[in-house]
Amino acid sequence: MKVAVLGAGVVGSATAYMLANDGHEVTVIDRRSRPGMETSFANGGLMTPSDSSPWNSPGTVRRLGKMLFDSHSTLKINPSAVPSIVGWGLKFLSNSTYARHKSNMIANIRIASLSLETLRSIRQTSTLNYDQTVRGTMRVFPRDGRMSEFVQMCREMQEWGVKFDVLNQEQILEKEPCLKDVIDRYIGAVFFPDDESGDAYKFTNEMARLATELGAQFLTNTTVLEIAKDFSTKISHVKTSKGDIQADAYVLSLGSYSPLLARPLGLRLPIIPVKGYSVTLPLNGWKGGPTRPVMDDGYHAMMVPMGDRLRMGGKAEFARYNTHIDPKEGRRVLNDVLKILPAMAAHVDVESALNWSGLRPMTPGGAPLVGLTPYSNLFLNTGHGPLGWTMSCGSAKITADLITHGRVLNNSVNPMDYAL
Ligand SMILES: Cc1cc2nc3c(=O)[nH]c(=O)nc-3n(C[C@H](O)[C@H](O)[C@H](O)COP(=O)(O)OP(=O)(O)OC[C@H]3O[C@@H](n4cnc5c(N)ncnc54)[C@H](O)[C@@H]3O)c2cc1C
Structure with a gap:
């Protein structure tokens, strides 16, 4: 055909x-x-069935108002985008009930798990090079964070096949010694052994x-x-x-x-563009960073090793089809990561970081x-x-x-x- x-x-x-x-x-x-x-x-660069919980969990919707007025928030709505997202936004809210959220989460887990299984079988017959890591991912939580709420969500995902382990400080450092300078910030972490990463x-x-x-x-x-x-x-x-x-x-x-x-x-089709930023830092041989993706739930910071580079990112901005790159956003992302990896500034030229933005095709x-x-x-x-x-x-x-x-x-x- x-x-x-x-x-x-x-x-x-x-x-x-x-x-x-x-x-x-x-x-x-x-x-x-x-x-x-x-x-x-x-x-x-995250290949993470563990991220299958849609953004409109009942808890997120409760926090929405606060997030919109917080200048450090990862969520922003550009006023010019408001008319184009009203209908979509109402559908987003209607999908945020416990039952709808759960059924969307299960749909995502099923596709994401099939995806990983399919990718692994492709890798058995073909050599693929995309700066991949297959060492799981780790989400670390600050003391005043939402770790227990997150672990509860992980238990729900576990019923559908998402594996996870809860780690204490010592276990975090066994996996990622690069966090030693800031370990006292964290109450614990959740490790997802099946997650992977690489350059999409x-x-x-x-x-x-x-x-x-x-x-x-x-x-x-x-x-x-x-x-x-x-x-x-x-x-x-x-x-x-x-x-x-x-x-x-x-x-x-x-x-x-x-x-x-x-x-x-x-x-x-109920799809709208939701802009996001990433920053890619050439490491020029520096090996002092994480060996697998680490997400800091407090700073909403993501650090993904990608060959000799570190990919960082975050932010969700409703700005229609505007892909303009605001260097301030890139700097914000970088500054948060430098708080977690203070040693990096001494070894890597942070001014060589590359900023990028892209539009996530989001359904409600x-x-x-x-x-x-x-x-x-x-x-x-x-x-x-x-x-x-x-x-x-x-x-x-x-x-x-x-x-x-x-x-x-x-x-x-x-x-x-x-x-x-
Ligand atoms: C900041 C950020 C971080 C993200 N992080 C992750 C992550 O860690 N893990 C993850 O799984 N996902 C992540 N995503 C989401 C992921 O990148 C997207 O879901 C995915 O790239 C969408 O792929 P796509 O092929 O549907 O769209 P695209 O990659 O946009 O492909 C669509 C293609 O259509 C082409 N096109 C559009 N219009 C036309 C036209 N009229 N004629 C011809 N061609 C056209 C475009 O050129 C493009 O190549 C992230 C997204 C962003 C923005």
């Missing part, structure tokens, strides 16, 4: 690989010069390489202008900046831009839209929010299974709900 995948981010590229592996003739269309140049470019951009290009080796074609520098339908409920072709492309099936994986192309078809429930649409040959694989890389291989497998075998994952999120 001829399949056109729209978008060569981590989600589209992994989907292309899975489809090519199933024997399809795959064409991937992307406006950039290489795969993975937009949101998949410099994300946090390199990974995306590894997926594209494997897909290409199986015959997939990547049409880069090619913008999708319109998804055209015929008089029935079928997609007839896509109009691109380089001419029309026809296929038997189409997969929509345009990240935050998916709703813009779906809307003229009468599909109202926090689970991605993967599956059927009212158009018999149009499939969704989009809206992965803060977990797109973590879920990429899983949702790619679900999409390929659906197109190849007609198999549908019994997922609590049904993309058909979003048809107009």
